[in-house]
Amino acid sequence: MSINLTILGCHSATPRANAFPTAQYLEINNRHFLIDCGEGTQRQMRKYKVGFTKINHIFISHLHGDHFYGLIGLLSTYGILSREKELHIFGPKGIKEVTLLQLKISQSHAKYPLIFHELTSKESELIFEDDKVTVRTIPLKHRVYTNGYLFTEKEKPKKLHIDNINHYEEIDRADYNNIKAGKDIVLSTGEIVPNSELTLPPKKPLSYAFCSDTCYKPDIIPIIKNADLLYHEATFLADKTDLAKKTKHATTKEAALIAKEATVNKLIIGHYSGRYKDITLFKDEAQEIFKNTKLAEPGKVFKII
């Protein structure tokens, strides 16, 4: 069980030579997700050696260009690479129409199954679940309909405490599934061996919360509570709180407050406005409120094992 998050892009919309709009590659519990896909994401994926073929699910937060204009290029590339596997796209309503029109007009219809999951709910909802991971939406507040995403590992079965099990000759492999499922074992003597003696607790499931773009929205705190890792946008320093309000973005201090109140383990901030030349100021400000704050930077990898 682990999280491995690669920042592919972390700047806001205005293009600069060394700025890249939002995109992240998340490996969690052996699942591989792309989160947002600003222009140039596929080139960043090549640069940071992200395997294209591992990704089967793409989560788009909102339909501002700096979060999804790179999607169509990636989908076309999957066509060039002769992809055959299903690809699932999660994002706001409208993403299907615009994507299919672009593919049609380029005469590059996807030959692989392209499955859209269009979101419209303003409540947090479970949108993906398999045996390894769940994904829930985190309703955000921006100038257009926007969701963050909470990625959570599934609870694993208990681990066998082999040393203790070996004390009991009677217990054999046939019992292991029952033990993992939490059952006590009754010996032929009638003695009950409690499950707690035969098992070790499973590793705590990890979670990653992605929140961009959004203004300060404390009602997300219960959803992201105790996340191991939180990415929260911080477009502005605190001196631009008014501008943040107006444009429905967050400041460093607001992002840090969310992290603190949600008692997450680590905060990553990003989506820096182009007006700031020195992004270390973002870290300094956020750390006044939440010490374990890190800066998103292209190519940076955050690991939790």
Add this chain to the structure above:
Amino acid sequence: MSINLTILGCHSATPRANAFPTAQYLEINNRHFLIDCGEGTQRQMRKYKVGFTKINHIFISHLHGDHFYGLIGLLSTYGILSREKELHIFGPKGIKEVTLLQLKISQSHAKYPLIFHELTSKESELIFEDDKVTVRTIPLKHRVYTNGYLFTEKEKPKKLHIDNINHYEEIDRADYNNIKAGKDIVLSTGEIVPNSELTLPPKKPLSYAFCSDTCYKPDIIPIIKNADLLYHEATFLADKTDLAKKTKHATTKEAALIAKEATVNKLIIGHYSGRYKDITLFKDEAQEIFKNTKLAEPGKVFKII
């Protein structure tokens, strides 16, 4: 009168860390044009210090993603930069619908006038003309409807031969416009001073022909005849002539043949397939047929003064 061509991107579609799809910035006779706009073009413009605001006309050859997926990002950026000037987009039919849908879905409608000139003709046609420059289409042959573009400086008026004019006291500034317009001057003595004595020939108008993507199509030769500068795609080396035919692309040798037959002054080749690691082979092969061949590379500038 001059041509100043900056290559912003010159690779074919498959993304690589150091490859950029087609885009060129052309200054010709003090006009500023963008030709094609693959994903990431706006970032390349920043990198090579191309002024966004100078561009009022964008020419898209065809609607394959590697030639136009960067357009929507650029148009959105013009919105962020509060552009007010008209922007003209020339390209195949369909470009308007897909662009407007993308702007609508992002709720980033252009506040500046965005004027589409959709092309459908299979014959070469004059699509732009002002007092400095004309632009004609060059019908190409690719898997989808495609045009190249021929940019030609307008013929300038004749220059005044001031030394000769000064021999005639009678001729004054009031006559200059007539002289520039090619008229002879009749002196009070009845003597006719021929225009050729009073003028110097204007500098030859320059022309640039952009041809991508296309298979070998010799019927474009009359259109691009004697161009000062020709960009012609060469996706493959000659060993892949069959693949070029199949995918409707050109090889180095085919591009060079076109340049030779059209007796252009200089050939630039590009749109290299990702399969080739060493692009100098492209130059070697093309130069066997057309000596003055140069390789397109991101950031390279071709000047003609």
